[in-house]
Amino acid sequence: DTEVTQTPKHLVMGMTNKKSLKCEQHMGHRAMYWYKQKAKKPPELMFVYSYEKLSINESVPSRFSPECPNSSLLNLHLHALQPEDSALYLCASSLKEELSAGKLFFGSGTQLSVL
Amino acid sequence: AQTVTQSQPEMSVQEAETVTLSCTYDTSESDYYLFWYKQPPSRQMILVIRQEAYKQQNATENRFSVNFQKAAKSFSLKISDSQLGDAAMYFCAQTRLYGGSQGNLIFGKGTKLSVKP
Numbered sequence: 202d203t204e205v206t207q208t209p210k211h212l213v214m215g216m217t218n219k220k221s222l223k224c225e226q227h228m229g230h231r232a233m234y235w236y237k238q239k240a241k242k243p244p245e246l247m248f249v250y251s252y253e254k255l256s257i258n259e260s261v262p263s264r265f266s267p268e269c270p271n272s273s274l275l276n277l278h279l280h281a282l283q284p285e286d287s288a289l290y291l292c293a294s295s296l297k298e299e300l301s302a303g304k305l306f307f308g309s310g311t312q313l314s315v316l
Numbered sequence: 317a318q319t320v321t322q323s324q325p326e327m328s329v330q331e332a333e334t335v336t337l338s339c340t341y342d343t344s345e346s347d348y349y350l351f352w353y354k355q356p357p358s359r360q361m362i363l364v365i366r367q368e369a370y371k372q373q374n375a376t377e378n379r380f381s382v383n384f385q386k387a388a389k390s391f392s393l394k395i396s397d398s399q400l401g402d403a404a405m406y407f408c409a410q411t412r413l414y415g416g417s418q419g420n421l422i423f424g425k426g427t428k429l430s431v432k433p
Contacts, residue, residue, distance in 0.1 A: 210358050243407055244361065244425030257420065289359060295419050303349045303411040305419055307361035 207292050207308035215316050220312045223294030224275040233275040236291040282315045318343045319359045320408050322424035330432050333369040336394045337427045339408030349411050352393045403431045
């Protein structure tokens with residue numbers, strides 16, 4: 202299995218809602234990533250988990266809360282989002298953070314719209 | 317700071333022809349990786365080709381090859397025998413070779429490639 206699976210594919214939420222994005226991989230990868238991609242822009246790194254521990258937080262607002270319950274699963278909890286948070290959220294994984302050599306496996310993303 | 321610049325917002329190629337996408341970068345790192353990632357309408361980012369900066373030989377993957385000019389900090393992608401399935405957004409990217417944060421890809425703004433039948 203060489204896939205990174207993200208659910209849901211699309212999500213519409215209000216500014217007062219709480220929702221979660223889910224990412225799963227079964228390739229034995231020990232590093233997992235959240236990237237944010239605004240329309241017509243390149244992806245930008247949000248968080249990195251290495252061996253289930255938060256390794257990098259790129260100054261992301263606290264309304265985004267990542268969680269890595271185990272080595273196969275990565276969640277992104279969303280609360281009190283703003284319309285400008287509407288974007289494609291991409292999950293990725295790699296063998297190990299320090300040895301990934303940029304070879305990331307990406308999911309197809311969750312397209313989030315905040316109303 | 318690491319930066320990646322793609323000066324061609326859009327490119328078009330005839331099916332079976334060859335096209336070259338341009339990329340320049342800047343970095344203070346002595347060792348790094350360079351990449352071309354492809355994002356088709358399915359939105360999934362797919363690694364096309366990777367180049368280690370310490371290797372002088374240009375990387376190739378089937379119909380895809382790069383022209384890596386380290387001194388000029390240039391990293392172009394050549395697609396030969398273009399196919400309809402090559403139509404996508406292509407992102408040039410870089411990351412560090414050593415230390416942590418190798419998964420922190422710094423992307424250019426992308427080049428949208430259209431393939432005409």
